[in-house]
Amino acid sequence: KQEVTQIPAALSVPEGENLVLNCSFTDSAIYNLQWFRQDPGKGLTSLLLIQSSQREQTSGRLNASLDKSSGRSTLYIAASQPGDSATYLCAVNYGQNFVFGPGTRLSVLP
C-alpha cells in the first residue's frame, strides 16, 4: 500500500529560525511530489511541485528537495515568520491521483 508520512506532526519555533519539514513515502515509483500549505478552515495552497527527475525546487524562502531512492522529501523554510504558521502537507503523485501525508502543523512565535 502506498503510504505517506510526515514528521514532525507539530512544530513550534521562534520567529527567524530556519526549519525543515519531512515527508516520507513507501513506494518510490512516483511521478511528482507537491507541497501545500493549509490555513485553518481553508483549502490547500500549492507551494512547490517537484518532478520525479528533479532534485530540488525553490520559491522565495522555500526550498523543497526530493530523494526518490530513499523515499524522502524535505521542505526547508528560511527565516521563518509568524505568517508562515499553517499546516504543511505533502502529496505524492503515483500516476492516477495524489496520496497525501497527514501534515505538519507549524507555529512560528513572534
Added chain:
Amino acid sequence: DVKVTQSSRYLVKRTGEKVFLECVQDMDHENMFWYRQDPGLGLRLIYFSYDVKMKEKGDIPEGYSVSREKKERFSLILESASTNQTSMYLCASSLGLPPTEAFFGQGTRLTVV
C-alpha cells in the same frame, strides 16, 4: 492563475436530504477530484474524473456520487445525507495524465444535523 471555485464555504443540511456540492475550474483541466478531510484521517479521495462523463471511485465512494457533464464542472452528490458525512470537502483540478500540479478550491464545510 488557476482558479478552482466551490459553490459554498459553509452548508448545513438535514439528515436524509440530497446534497449537491459544486466545483468549477477555469483552466481547462482534464482532471478533477473530490476529497474529504477529517481530523486524524487526513485527506481521503472520494471520486475523480479524467474527462467529461468519466468518473472513477476513490478510496471512500460509499454514500456519494458524482457528475461531470461539462469539462469545467464537477459535482459531488450526497444521495441521502447522514451525520457521518459532516466534514470539510475539497475539490481539486489538474492537467494531464499522469496528473501534474494540483490546484484546490477553498473548501466546503458541510454539517449534517
